[in-house]
Amino acid sequence: MSNKVKFALLLICTIFSVVTIIKLFNLSEDIIHYHNRFVRRFPQHVAQEIHQTDLTYNSYYFAGIGEGKIYLGNYTAPLQMTVLDSTLKEKKIYHIELKEKNLPFQAPQIRVLGDHFFVFEGIVPYIFKGNISNWKASLRINSGYHFSHLEPMDSVNMAIRYMTPKSGESLIGTLNLADTTKVSYDAKLLQKQFDGIFDTDGSLLFNKQFNRIVYVYRYRNEFIVADPILNLDYRGNTIDTISRAQVRLAQLKNNSMKTFAEPPLIVNKTTAVDGNLLYVNSLLPGLYESENIWKIASIVDVYDLTDKTYRSSFPIYHIAGKKMKGMLVSGNLLYALIGEKIVCYKLLEHLSQDRAVRDYAHSIH
Amino acid sequence: MKFNTQTRNNIVSIICTIYVVLFTYAATSKLLDFENFRIQLGQSPLVSAYASWIPIALPTFEFIIAILLLLPKLRLIGLFAAYSLMAMFTVYIYILLNFSAFVPCSCGGILENMTWNQHLVFNICFIILAGIAILLMPNNLPVNHKTIKL
Numbered sequence: 001m002s003n004k005v006k007f008a009l010l011l012i013c014t015i016f017s018v019v020t021i022i023k024l025f026n027l028s029e030d031i032i033h034y035h036n037r038f039v040r041r042f043p044q045h046v047a048q049e050i051h052q053t054d055l056t057y058n059s060y061y062f063a064g065i066g067e068g069k070i071y072l073g074n075y076t077a078p079l080q081m082t083v084l085d086s087t088l089k090e091k092k093i094y095h096i097e098l099k100e101k102n103l104p105f106q107a108p109q110i111r112v113l114g115d116h117f118f119v120f121e122g123i124v125p126y127i128f129k130g131n132i133s134n135w136k137a138s139l140r141i142n143s144g145y146h147f148s149h150l151e152p153m154d155s156v157n158m159a160i161r162y163m164t165p166k167s168g169e170s171l172i173g174t175l176n177l178a179d180t181t182k183v184s185y186d187a188k189l190l191q192k193q194f195d196g197i198f199d200t201d202g203s204l205l206f207n208k209q210f211n212r213i214v215y216v217y218r219y220r221n222e223f224i225v226a227d228p229i230l231n232l233d234y235r236g237n238t239i240d241t242i243s244r245a246q247v248r249l250a251q252l253k254n255n256s257m258k259t260f261a262e263p264p265l266i267v268n269k270t271t272a273v274d275g276n277l278l279y280v281n282s283l284l285p286g287l288y289e290s291e292n293i294w295k296i297a298s299i300v301d302v303y304d305l306t307d308k309t310y311r312s313s314f315p316i317y318h319i320a321g322k323k324m325k326g327m328l329v330s331g332n333l334l335y336a337l338i339g340e341k342i343v344c345y346k347l348l349e350h351l352s353q354d355r356a357v358r359d360y361a362h363s364i365h
Numbered sequence: 366m367k368f369n370t371q372t373r374n375n376i377v378s379i380i381c382t383i384y385v386v387l388f389t390y391a392a393t394s395k396l397l398d399f400e401n402f403r404i405q406l407g408q409s410p411l412v413s414a415y416a417s418w419i420p421i422a423l424p425t426f427e428f429i430i431a432i433l434l435l436l437p438k439l440r441l442i443g444l445f446a447a448y449s450l451m452a453m454f455t456v457y458i459y460i461l462l463n464f465s466a467f468v469p470c471s472c473g474g475i476l477e478n479m480t481w482n483q484h485l486v487f488n489i490c491f492i493i494l495a496g497i498a499i500l501l502m503p504n505n506l507p508v509n510h511k512t513i514k515l
Contacts, residue, residue, distance in 0.1 A: 001441070001502075003500060006499050006500055006502075007500075009445060009499075010445075010448065010496060010499060013445055013448055013449040013452065014449075014452050016449060017449050017450075017452035017453040017456060018452070018456050020453060021411070021453050021456040021457050021460065022456070022460070024411060024412065024415065025411045025457075025460050025464070028411050028412060028415065039407055039416060287407060287416065287417075288403055288404050288406065288407020288416045289404065289407065290404050
């Protein structure tokens with residue numbers, strides 16, 4: 001073999017190597033972002049804890065966020081409103097005053113949007129509305145269908161998950177507080193798989209920036225994006241492979257109640273939405289992941305709502321063995337309720353994983 | 366540069382030995398900590414979608430190349446294969462550093478302490494070594510064997 005032939009072969013080997021790797025890279029990018037076979041991506045350090053505060057009790061939930069304030073409701077003190085600043089240092093407590101007091105209150109919940117807040121209970125049903133300047137609310141709705149979820153879309157329009165009379169199946173709909181004749185719902189948005197109650201369970205969100213209702217199923221790998229008049233934009237999929245709810249129910253004897261025959265397979269536990277990104281706390285480990293991370297942290301998957309793609313995942317660490325039970329995202333800050341604590345994580349831009357790492361150099365360092 | 370056949374053979378042998386040691390070490394350390402290696406590859410932005418078969422294919426190739434390099438008759442093929450694998454790894458690191466959305470933490474074993482840039486230089490050195498060995502390989506094996514015997 002002459003040196004000429006050797007050089008030629010070396011050149012061929014070089015070209016072959018370069019082309020192979022570039023091809024692999026392009027295909028890998030394509031598979032990861034568009035046809036995921038359930039492999040998560042954990043970029044380093046995309047979410048870092050920057051604040052933590054002890055709330056003393058573990059009964060808080062997120063009622064809303066806006067203008068640098070975080071609003072917390074409390075299940076055991078239903079009319080108490082706790083307001084934290086964005087650094088979680090300052091805490092103010094308000095007591096909500098309801099004008100009408102003769103309702104069968106059991107477990108009222110609160111939502112805050114802009115200057116308004118809403119106190120509601122879907123099983124009665126009632127909805128109060130008030131202004132956060134004085135925390136006084138008056139009754140707006142005290143009749144109509146029962147509902148199980150409510151998210152305000154603006155000061156009068158609410159996204160609602162109704163319960164159909166008798167069957168109790170869930171429906172996504174809307175409600176206008178100023179004009180109750182404008183109740184509407186779409187029976188086709190939620191898709192029944194076997195009972196229409198458990199299999200369609202999930203979390204209702206409203207995306208302010210895009211003016212869209214987002215519903216994430218709890219027991220299957222799907223989320224729904226619809227506009228405020230209930231036109232379906234699309235159905236997207238979370239990265240896991242559970243397309244059918246795996247819930248087995250058992251009828252209790254001498255009782256119309258149903259209960260779980262075995263623990264259900266929860267796919268998407270808590271969710272949050274902000275801007276073009278959807279955040280989902282999934283409970284299903286993917287391929288090639290260290291099991292240890294699942295023992296010490298809740299895993300949040302990030303999806304881009306504009307192109308239905310999976311972007312990346314990051315851990316929110318347990319505190320004293322307690323898992324995250326609620327989260328809220330605003331811009332690059334993620335707030336999570338974990339046990340008696342509330343934490344704030346800073347999210348770095350490269351969690352959306354759409355540019356080369358060197359383009360992010362300014363945001364990392 | 367003109368070397369006599371003996372020197373050329375020695376240089377080629379040394380380079381081949383270095384490669385055999387490197388590949389055997391790399392493949393063994395991967396297999397010894399296979400689960401970890403598989404997880405790391407799954408996290409690697411370039412190959413995460415192929416993380417099912419690459420973790421097995423890579424050490425297998427490394428062992429095969431090491432064997433090829435040990436057999437005098439197959440040594441040239443082994444050197445071309447080693448050269449190609451090293452070139453692929455180098456392109457991989459280059460893409461990782463320049464085009465990928467994030468850089469995974471590290472690889473295993475003694476190479477763990479290297480930064481990706483040092484790794485890039487390390488790899489390029491090995492590519493050059495393989496190139497040198499290929500060019501220094503006796504041009505006609507059977508004839509060379511005879512000359513050595515004489």
